[in-house]
Amino acid sequence: MKITCLQVFLIGLTAVFVSITYIHCENNQDCLNCSDSCNNETGYCNGSCTYGYYGSECNSTCPQHCYIRCHRNTGECTDCKTSYYGVNCTETCSERCHHKYCNQSGFCLSCEGPYYGDHCEKICPSNCNEVNGCDRQTGECIYGCNDGFWGNYCENNCSDRCKSACQRHYGTCWGCKPGFGGSNCQLNCIAHCDSCSRNDTCYECSKGWFGNKCELQCPVNCRNSICSKFDGSCTCSKGWYGENCNNTCIENCDSCIDNTTCNVCSEGYYGQYCESSCPSNCTKCNRSGEKCTRCNSGLFGDQCTCDVDQCSKRESLSHCVECKNSGWYPKIGGCCRCSDNCKGGHFKCDNTSGVCLDGCESGYYGKHCIDKCSTHCIGNGTDCNSTTGVCPYGCEPDWYYSTCKYGCSLLTPHCSKCTQFKDNINNFEVAGCDECDGGFYKPVLDEFCAPCENCLYDKCNGRTGRCLKGCKEGWYMDPYSLGKCDRKCDTNCFEGLCDPTNGTCIHGCKDGWTGDSCRFTCSSYCLNKACDQFSGDCITCKPGRYGNMCYDSCGYCLEGTCNQTTGICEDGCNDGRFGEKCSQSCSQCMGGYCNRQGVSNNTLTSCDPVNGHCINCLNGYYGKECDQKCSETCLEGDCKGNGVCSQGCKPEWKGTFCEVKEPAKQTGLSSGSVTGIAIGCVVAVILIVILAYFIYRQRSNEDNTFKTAKMGTLDMNAIQHALDLQAVTKDITEIQANVQIARNVYMAINLSIIVPQTAVHVLINNPVNADLAVEMDFGGNI
Structure with a gap:
């Protein structure tokens, strides 16, 4: 609340009226949007404004899309509601931003697929293997590529010899199509070989072939035309037996050991020799024929004589209580037909239990007359x-x-x-x-x-179980198991196959495994964990590693890359390191740089990665180790790497290294004349000193003459002395100039005679309070 008052002040006999406004915030009614209280003196809110308001009195509304609050003074939004950005949150985030989330600058926090970029304005490469599978900033396919493509952006096609996909970064095939081999399927395998190695050894023969060179044909009756690569042994097709599958089993037998003993009857037959047919409703029965193991459609029961459709009344879905026709009796699931072996036919049975009322026909027995007397009864x-x-x-x-x-x-x-x-x-x-x-x-x-467990051709010793012909594919003999094939090839063997005598994986290992039996993992530093099956050496190292198993780091190589075999930093070293492998530190140099010995303190930039010599030096130094100082006569003290003054010489100096003093310019005087002048100057100075002393004493004796002289009266002697003193002072000034000239000439021609250095100080006090100080040094300065 604002209150204006009229206040009176008396100044002498004069009354002065002053209008004063007071501000009163009664119950904060004038500052309703203050979060704290109103200041009674200023009318401004103490503390901050409530959400949605700003200003000194919190009476201004924040922009519509500000999130909760805005700046107290300016009203600028401190944060925006979802989908808005800008100073006042008036801009709308891109529709391609995930959930339309963006920051105050409008940059999307993440993108809807398949977009990327600050505003999700770019489309991810089409061959990224996921809809959202590219980096939001760079567009790289971070989750890999679709089959058939490789590269950071999946821009390259895999070799058409690759089985399906290839390695994302280098394009190396993940397996080859039949007939090709090598790390990138670049090898053509020999005839009838589906998979081969870099030394042209065949790992896997084509169907129907075996042998080291896949030059032999499998037996004709091998199942699926597949036989062992080593000896041509195989599992026979139905109805055949023998080592070469060239013998036929007895009739209606699918698998046999010889022509008298059948292991598995063909469907629909049973008996020791598969001589009997299963009941008509069975498609398959057990070896004794007493029980059906598979019924025709809609039928069930041991003899397949029960039918779900014959039930006329059910108490529940599975419980039948009444059948449609006579000669049937209810059973769980439906109704079963009474046996045709009841005396008088299947109608002669109890419609509730199915028991034959008059017994069985000859050759059958049991309550339901479904069991057949043995044909081997006498x-x-x-x-x-x-x-x-x-x-x-x-x-x-x-x-x-x-x-x-x-x-x-x-x-x-x-x-x-x-x-x-x-x-x-x-x-x-x-x-x-x-x-x-x-x-x-x-x-x-x-x-x-x-x-005979896992024995080839199921041939084993009848008493010990020792396999006589070796092991089936996928199994091998443990040397301590007495010839039994009870060891399974390691799951890490490629295609699960191994040598049946020792367990060595014959087709190599799955990715990431090594060793004869593929029981050891490849080094974690191998790229994609791919390594040689037998040695464990990495096929390719991860970036920044080298060595057989990539255990060694490229260390201080430039950008962390080096030769993956030798570790030599082929692209140079990081600043401050040198040597073939950048293993030596330049830690003793200024700024962290040095020569090979690491002794210089004057380097400016880096050292040569091979010999450690400094590439550049600080101003004023040169040399391979930056340990030699440039000549002081170089202009600005700067020189090149060989000490030559790079910017020329200081005045009066010349030469490649500014080591030669330039002679002074000749003025027509001979050296003898100059010598005479110099000596004369010395004598003159001595005389000046004597004269100055004499004048000083004379002036001291005659001071009284000047002090007692009356105004208007001139002492002519004193005046004469003063005039003489002025003349002497002038002469001294001229002598000084001549002395300087003599000194310059003397220094210019570099006299060979030695002039003793003499310092003469002359102090002359004239009446005008002009103190004169002269210092002469023939070997130095005036």
Whole structure:
């Protein structure tokens, strides 16, 4: 609140009226936007303004897009709301700024893909491998390139021999197309070779070929036409067996050891010799044929006789309680057909449980009559107990147990020869395995046959399991495992393949690994961790490193680059270092620079990177070590690297090094004349001194004459003395000039005679208070 008052002051008998305005901030009502309080004397806000206001009285509104507050005095925004920038936040951030965020200068904090630049005004290179994959400032593809391109900006095409991609910085291929090899796939492999090395050794043969030079063809019936590169061994195609896959298995057999024993039946068949067909609803069944392992579409159950569509009533999605037709009974999931082996047909069964009401037809047994009597029951399998399936008359030879369903291979899987004995408790014949099928062996103290693990052609010793023909691909023999192929090739082997005798990776290592078995990592200083498989030497070093494994640093090389083999700094050294590898420091020099010995203190810039000699010196010094001083007679004391005065000589000096004093100009006087003049000057000076002394004494004796003389009366003797003194003073001045001339001449011709240096001080006090001081030095200055 402002209050104006009229105040009266009395000055003598005169009244003076003065108008004075007082400011009162009652309850801060005039400073509503103060964050603190109002000053009663000034009317200004104490502290700061509330958000959104500025000014001395906080009565001005900040610009619209200021964030929270603005400058108290100027009203300029201290920060802007999102998407705005500028002094008053009136400018809008670029639409390409990520979330439209930018700083006060309008520079985007980050860009929407695929843009970059201060204002996201530029488009990232099209071959960057991510939509947002370039540096916001430079546009470099920081996340690498799309397959087929390399370079900082992915501007280069990979070699067309690369398998897919190549290394981003150098274009080195990550694997080659079949038929090419080398670090950049520059080598043409020999015929039938898909992958080769720099010494033309083939790593991988084309399909259908093997041998060191891939000159031999794989057996015709190798699966997928692939065989071992070493010996041509292979996994046979279906229906073939033998070392060269040139023998056919028995009919309906996919995999066998010989022409009598089948390991795997073709789909739809079962039995020891794959002689029986699976039930019609099965597409695949177990070896005994009793159970389907895969049903036709829509069917399920052990015999594939159940159908989900036959259910007419369900209590839940999976629980069927009633079937559509007779001859079916409900089961979880649907309805199952009663067995056709019920006496009288499948209609003769209980519609709830599926149990055959009148028993089974001949040759079948069980409640549902789905189990078949063994064909190896004596009596041709047509006569067995309808409930248990026991053969009443025993079994045919080599078949065992009460149901005669177990031959050696079924009783003990993969057993080819059994030892028969009587089970007196159960009163039927049983058997123990004595020999195993091909591809299996009988471990000591074990009842079952074990597979020949990872043995080539599944050939192993029947008792020990030792592989007889070597190992399958991807496996090798441990020297302490008694010939078993129980060691898997290291996962770091390229394509997972190794030598089956010792585990050496035959196709090299995956990137980043080294050693015979690829169990050691490449040096972390190898570029992309790529190194030689056997030596571990890096293929290429990371920038700034050198040596076989790139352990050594380029140190003080210019820009940190050096020869990656020798470490020599080919581009020179950083300032203050010298030597082939810039390993020596110039720490003793002025500014940190020196020569090879590091002794100079007068260098200006750097030293030669090879010999350590200083390249430039401070003014006033020269030489390889900047340890020699320029001649004082050089103009401005400056000289070149060889000591020659670079800007000429000081006056009166000449010569390459300004070492010669120039002679004074001749004035027509001979040296003898000059000598005479000089000696005469000395004598004259002596006389002047005597005369000056005489005058001084004379003046002292006659002072009283001047002091007692009456006004208007002249003492002629005193006047005469004064006149004489003036004349003498004039003569002295002329003598001084002559002495200077004589000195100059003397110094100019460099007299060979020695004139003793004489200093004469003359003090003459004349009546006019003119003190005269003269100092003469024939060897120096006047």
